[in-house]
Amino acid sequence: MSLLTAKGIRKSFNAGAGEKMVLNNAGLNIDSGELVTILGPSGSGKSTLLNICGLIDSADRGEILWQDQDLLKLSVRSRTEFRRANIGFVFQSFNLIPVMTAFDNVAFPLMLLNWPSKKIHKRVNTLLEQVGLADHARYKPGQLSGGQCQRIAIARALVKQPALIIADEPTASLDADTAIQVMALMKQLMVAQQTACLVATHDSRLMPFSDRVLHVDHGHVVEEHDMTVKGVVA
């Protein structure tokens, strides 16, 4: 069943002399529990499409349908409420809050949702164990390696059990081995929680973790591969 459907998305930016069209009639859909990877070269519009699907950017035209509700028609406040409840984010440079401990960073989305303290402790400790950093709970991001930071960021994204995770270049700041480990961990946790995940990357090594791969170029999806069917992608 389709969780999110993007239809006819157009987005342009002011680029000095004139407008630059970044997305032109782009669209995608993602089902519950599915991991969809958006591949494409720099400037192809994959991150912009991801941001619009994650409601952190607006579109000039088009629809983002979530159970038949067009999310782009929501007010700024309602979009924030929606993100708070339903979407988790993993960023390229982790974007952890430097003054907070690993525990507090993971707990932050739950505090925004006003979870009771005991429940937060239980849930965060479970997540930290799952990402293998239970003994680093009191560490601050500055005391952790890049891979550990990204695992904390994954725990933060998953802690509220969102229906969708938006991950923009989640492995770009990591070395090859760590990138594979982090992606494997993300996939494992997502499957366990039945969370859908939309990943933008230019790293083709992440394709094996995907259920589907969308190739974006010149502002729209040019190819789509179903990775669950053997032999489609070599």
Add this chain to the structure above:
Amino acid sequence: MKWFILAWQNLGRNRRRTLATLLLIAMGVTGIMTTTGFAEYTYESLREFSMRESGQLILTQPDYFTEDESYPLQYGIDNSEVIRHTLLQDLNISYVLPSVEFNGLISNGDKSTIFMGNGVDVDLPKVRGPSLTVSAGHFLSRSADETADYEVLLGKGLARSLNAELGSGLTLMASTADGALNAVDVQVRGILSTGIPEMDKRFLMVHVSTAQFLLDTERVSQLGIYLRDSEQQDEYQQTLETQYPDLKATPWQERAVFYRAVKNLYDRIFGVMGGVILVMVLFAIFNTSAMSVMERIREIGTLSALGAQRSEIIRLFAVESGLLALLGSITGFVLSGAISIGLMLADVQMPPPPGQTDGYPLQVYFSADIAVYSLLAVLIIACLAALFAVRKGINLSISEALRYA
């Protein structure tokens, strides 16, 4: 609570900047507290001085302060002793002191000069306290010796002008209430200083009965009513005017011209100073908040992406600034309290004000009211500064904020 903890943690990001801002706020609050504390001390001293000089209420004929007298004590009070006796039955009234204001000529036999006289009660030193300075000799005797000369206290300058010393004999001349010329021989009992050199050249003080004898009248100019509790002033003003419908009870504030002039002047001076200090505090906090926002734009984007509302992000920065304001203010209170105690122990003297001979102790009151108002003002300013500073951060789109380097 979560935002409060996060705000507290954020203050530790750039400790040097936080400390510098905190000290600037502390200095500002100390400045406000000490200047207003000095003004409060001055007001309190002048209030005390004025009340001691006249009493909280001054009972006179209704026209006494507004009309010029055609002859001495035209607007004086009759039966003052009866009124005084009646009022002293009231336990809330500690003293009722009559006084007679008069003027005339004083002569040492060789030289005559004009004087401004005041007939006073022997209890006057009890209410005037340290504000009545007899620099040589003694105050007027409690019971006048009928066989001896009348007593006089001369202003320092007047004594010098007449070459008078303690025990010198002088003659006072004045018009009586009937318009005749009268004279009385007096002996110098003491020399006093009013603190105002020009006043000291003309001023003298005699017993009420001496002034009445000279003016050939039973009247007094006014009765000073000294209440045990100044809070009862308004209540007693009404009571007195009901009790004595032919007389008027004037509050001391209406006659304390110097007090009102100083208060008006200081209110303006220290008001402007306070305003300047608060503007400085505003800029300091704004600067700190603005730098903090610029350094944390990407973080603002992250918080927004995670679901923090704009209002929550504004609140975070406002709480940070508010905490700075609170800590700075508390430091300022401690500093101003230390200055207040230090000045009390050090006994620093202020130079004499223009036209006066005596300085006065430099003291600074620590006022809890002013502390609360300062804290509120600094907190409001801190929140406003944070609000202006954070606008840039929250007005960017989230994706722009996340890309911000």
